[in-house]
């Protein structure tokens with residue numbers, strides 16, 4: 280069942296969403312023939328303004344690119360480059376952020392977003408490549424948990 284979130288503040292949905300988020304999101308995606316038809320959809324659809332929608336999607340692509348470059352640097356045990364990449368991603372993260380964005384997003388979503396940002400910051404202070412590898416797997420778990428829980432709908 281998909282819950283459409285329109286008015287988040289003080290809503291019971293907020294608590295429900297937080298519980299979903301904290302429990303690791305909806306069921307993981309199933310792979311195989313026609314898996315897309317059988318697979319559960321994200322349980323919370325968040326209606327957002329066009330600016331917020333486009334901004335979030337843009338930042339998501341930046342996260343994937345940063346993740347890709349971080350993985351490559353980790354392969355070469357180049358933790359200095361890992362730090363540089365993550366710092367530049369974090370610095371650019373607030374550029375052009377829509378002013379009213381926070382008020383459009385449920386607390387459960389924002390909590391997960393804070394979590395993923397904290398994971399990036401921790402990776403940027405890590406000194407050895409083995410730890411970066413472990414942290415980057417945990418980071419991906421957060422990406423997947425959020426994608427399995429939330430989807431966006433442009434108003």
Ligand code: HEC
Nearest residue numbers: 336339340342343388391392395421422425426429430431
């Ligand atoms: C707080 C929740 C959340 C977290 C954490 C999160 N995402 Fe997303 N991501 C979303 C939502 C919501 C969408 C939009 C899905 C939709 O189209 O409805 C999305 C979409 C995307 C897209 C598609 C962008 C596009 O242009 O359509 C990519 C790529 C992506 N995320 C990568 C990542 C990566 C990589 C991570 C982890 C490093 C991550 N995301 C973490 C919520 C999240």
